[in-house]
Amino acid sequence: MPPLSKSHTSLASRRSSVFNFHQPPPQADVYYVGVDVGTGSARACIIDTNGVILGLSERPITRHELKPNHITQSSTEIWNAICFCVKNCLRDSGVDPSEVFGIGFDATCSLVAISESEDTPVGVGPDFTDNKENIILWMDHRAEDETNVINATGDKSLKYVGGQMSIEMELPKIKWLKHNLPKGLTDLKFYDLPDYLTHKATGSEARSFNSTVCKQGFVPLGVDGSTTGWSAEFLKSVDLEELVEDNFRKLGGVQGKNGKYLSAGDIVGKLTAQSAEELGLTTECIVGSGVIDAYAGWVGTVAAKVDIPTLQELAEKSDGSIGTSCGRLAAVAGTSTCHIAMTRDPCFVNGVWGPYKDVMAPGFWLAEGGQSCTGALLAHVLAIHPATAELSRLSEDSNISKFDYLNLILENLVSETKSRSVVSLAKHIFFYGDFHGNRSPIADPRMRASIIGQSMDSSVNDLAIQYFGACEFIAQQTRQIVEAMTKGGHEISCIFMSGGQCRNGLLMRLLADCTGLPVVIPRYIDAAVVFGSALLGAVAAEESVQEHISKPKGRSRRSSILSTQKSQTSLTNNQQEEPHSPYTAPSATASTTNMHSLVYPTGSHALMTPMDEGAEENVDYFNQPVAKHKQSKSFAESDDSDDDGEQTLSFGSKSNVQKGLSQSLNKLGLKPLSTLDSKKVNPGDKLWKVMEKMTGPGKVVLPSDPHHPDRKLLAAKYEIFLEQCTKQQEYRKLVDLVESENIKGLKV
Template sequence: MPDDVLGPDAVHLGLDLGTQSARAVAVDGTGRLLAAVSRPLTGHRDGPRHEQDPEQWWSALAAACREALAGIAPGRVRGLAVDGTSGTVLLADRHGTPLTPGLMYDDGRAGAYTERVNRVGERVWHQLGYRTMQTSWALPKLLWLLDRTPVDGARLLHQVDLVTWRLAGRQTASDASHALKTGYHLIDERWPESELAALGVPPGLLPDVVRPGAPLGTVCAAAASVTGIPAGTPIVAGMTDGCAAGIGAGALTPGAWNSVLGTTLVLKGVSPHLVRDPTGTVYCHRGPGGAWLPGGASSSGAGAIAQWFPGADLDALTARAAASGSTAVVYPLVGAGGERFPFRAPDAVPFVLGDPSGDGARFHACLLGVACVERLAFDHLDHIGAPVDGPLTLTGGGARNRYWSQLRADVLGRPVALPEQAEGAVGMAVLAATASGATLEEAAAAMVRVREELRPDPARTARLTHAYLGFVDELTRRGWLDRSVADHARGRAGQ
């Protein structure tokens, strides 16, 4: 490893494609944030439909990169990596020009294909631990696209694949993290050819796949002129946004977890073994070093706040929420597709427990509802044998609300750490540092900074546990939560 890779002169670039924005960050080898620039992304939602224009991903990231690198000497930039939303796919022609919109991570139009995907691929999906694919996963959406798009010479691209193709000036390999929901066999590290052929996926449609952190190529001259990234900059294979945030939070040891609270709640942890979930709500990625990364993505999260309190002064609402003393709970589902994790219930809908009077109490009930979903997620993970007793970090937009983070620590009854830069783009900058010879552990130790640790108030934890168990009881009464998981949650609460 060159002496300055983790020093102040080296610059590592992390690129992030989220639901609402494209983001570029420049971070030096000591973890100091030199620049962070976002550009908005717009999409179209209509019932189960959620899509975006893939060309917008490229133009937004290019603009963000140009601004982020404007004051940085080209010779300092050592590498880059890109993360994106999990399960977002499109079809492109042989030149990388999109043939379809990007079907986003929660697009639900492929419901008619899901049963066939799970029947044909049952053996593989059981081997990989998640047992069944969900409608919003990439493989059912691929079949939906294939029935509606000319496929001669077409290529299946995950969201980040379009960007890395443009950066390198040629098609690059996909990373195994994004390929998971398209059916990639993470144990054998290959596409399951017989199952895909039986589903009608044409040979040559799917990309080559490498592990996260593997070299993909270098930035070409054409991309350099558009993005401001120096030509020849190494590109390393990235990860999905939830995995990227875990790296950015320094969650790298077995039992460590990162909880990303954005539009939805995503948990990602580290395990020395593959975690298999009989309910199919937890799935495992492979980390850059080969460790297993169990986790799940809920359909609940901060997106409910935007839906129910549009245009509100959130700081003022938070102050009123903190003063309310309410223990009412709102089940904070986002969208109309039911729940995906920590239980699967396509018919789930929001509900309210208690009588939150006034906007402050209603807002608090939403914050508490997300915290209850989060606690149930850890109870479910413990129930299926995932290690959950390591350090916990909170990232995502929701982690910027300190009161909400403290409330989550109190509901969970465990300390939480808040990194200085709570975002997936920083995780990609850390991963990009490995392009220069640093190990991921060395890069994270040098570049990940913790801003604050919040410890739970035992008295408040005890009071909020009653609200949590009431939430568990209601989910069980409605038939959405398996009784064995509910009993496990009650048993952990009594320890």
């Protein structure tokens, strides 16, 4: 594997911005796999016991829209893509399959239809003869009428999904299938995609609280008088009596009777012989209960180690339970952004889905807000502006991203126009960006964008201002969501980001200054979700790991079983399909931060603050404010580092990671990662302990002082933002009233 390219930033900048945190050396021969299935691709990673990613692979998956609003996928294609990625990770990392103890899955919240009698895919239309297309994707909107019928019931279960069921959820899709499939719901059973993947891996019919509670209307036992989880009265009222048969068999059954429901990371079972062979693993690999992809982002980020006084105070007062995570808002960003927070008690917030009980840990509640378009908004603003072609040419000529180039333009404009700051530069642009409706906290799909302050300027400079306005909108709307959640009972102390938007220093600074909250950027920016899934595998396998390491080498129960089996995994991995042509191969993805520089880095937590006492200030809205501290000689400066101080530990094979590492780490006096306390812990606490041990450090962007001119200006513009939001609704109501009277007049 060729060496990764070096950063072009200065040594001082890298030391202050990389995740400088002492990591213990790897604990030998214990690894975990994570699988993430998004809308457009499947990916897998393999991590060691310190949470270091040793292999990462991605493969595209297709989706079909043969008819408007009918969007389908194939579970067969998805499983094959998963197997390809897992085998790639094993090959690239050099990890022996027998050393992989656990695997976790996450996926989009899409409906999978399977034959009960044959356990095979069943086509979901519009071409019902194509059984390969057996998934109705989350973004499929075919079931609009069915959604309206379900919400018209006003059933009590609806208050636990934000007051009404979304067209993206499962029951409306099932109702549509009943009335459109040639044989209705006969011989069908249903899974949310994460639950289907654990079924495919283990053969178990266990379901997750995460999928069933968040997307299918399941109300955990004891909540609001629920005794079975599913409501027979509710399902019959919406003409889905087939789902009630045999204690709700088609949906997963009743807990303790014919069904099993699990929280995140609980043990589902071991890989079957067939799935183990297909994945290139062993039948002793334990599968953890999966989650929806955004929730894997929560798992992979909110335990990041950061020097934030508020969090440190709360941690000192905590009992070490998963309740420590309460108040940490995970913002999982991509095309859209999901905002997920945990509480000890249920908090009902208008426009925010939930509260959901037990979906991460028994006895705890989660809420899920969101912005319908964030990454898509920034892309849209660039796409519709007359100067977008010129921006593409200029950024390509400069060999930097479009967003970095726009940030550079803004920086130059401040100087050229003698403006006070970038925020002041755009003070008369009032950008409200709900181009695709509003999910939270208005929950109004009819909301649209409005921009005040536009001129006839069509230059790249104007595009930069419009882009800033879109970034400011994302940050102001995040503040609106945080305030709504706070009003509903949440106590949010910081925001843990993930996704490619973390690379945008301008956006991260605006998020901190608009919300007044610290923004934490994870160690693995682009891989936080799949990393979170790997942690679920680590949680499920913990007892197996404990038993293995407590015995002399090769004498654990697990080792004995594997040694007596005729293993096919080595043959499978040695004879797996040849790599794709370099012209067509799906690329393996990596975090934007060079991952080789993150393998067991050393130093202090990277704390980025605009006003750190005694530090040389270097504040801007583009590179994120960095406080430069005096550094002691670090591992980056040791004899094993290159000529400009870049850390040279490679991302990739196990042997490369460990080669030459022991001596350097021994000099630092670091000890191997300790295992979890053998004392009995609650399932949620086990999850939290794994998250704390493996998540690693994060960077922090702290908000400016409340009296800083930019904070004051953004606060003033927030009031205008709120008025733009409410006025649009008032204007729409006014014209709708007039138009309804006009229609009545025409009928007369």
